[in-house]
Amino acid sequence: MKLVGMLDSPYVRRVAIALDLYGVDFEQQSLSVFSTFDEFARINPVVKAPTLVLDDGTVLMDSSLILDYFEALAPADKKLLPQTAVARAQDLQLIGLALAACDKSVQIYYEHNLRPAEKLHEPWLERVTGQLLAAYSGLEKRLANAPGESLTQASLSVAVAWSFTQYAVPSVVKAEDFPNLQRHARLAEQHPAFGKYPIQ
Secondary structure: OEEEOOOOOHHHHHHHHHHHHHOOOOEEEOOOOOOOHHHHHHHOOOOOOOEEEOOOOOEEEOHHHHHHHHHHHOOHHHOOOOOOHHHHHHHHHHHHHHHHHHHHHHHHHHHHHOOOHHHOOHHHHHHHHHHHHHHHHHHHHHOOOOOOOOOOHHHHHHHHHHHHHHHHOOOOOOHHHOHHHHHHHHHHHOOHHHHHOOOO
């Protein structure tokens, strides 16, 4: 089984850490959707990271769809999502906010690093920045009373998102304004699964 993509992608890192927690053996192949586009395209013509190639050759993509597959396979003691509807909805709410934060961080990063400076569209940047801050404000409130001692799909997704934002666009989201998120990510990053798959 092969996970294709770079660990500086929060989506790839999210899947790598979750697979480790599920106890799934896999090889991580660091291919970039930019610098190794052609090589990536030979594995998945869509060139979407993460891409997961199963042992039978089936190609899966999109972090949430990949994790949905392994959540279905996981034994009860390895599942990373709650099994009751109410608890699952609460975790999915956190995951949705975390993934929105990832999306908006990526958009801001691309806007500044891939688009020529003379073509930057400030109204778009302001809108995306507002969405990013709204996602983290929602997470900050919800983490106020969270114990955070166990890693679930929700808790790891939040930590991965926060670490990515602080890596990619730290000037946009000031860490000191989000103490609960800082604490949550700091604790998560100490877990061996996070240590095995650091942002690179």
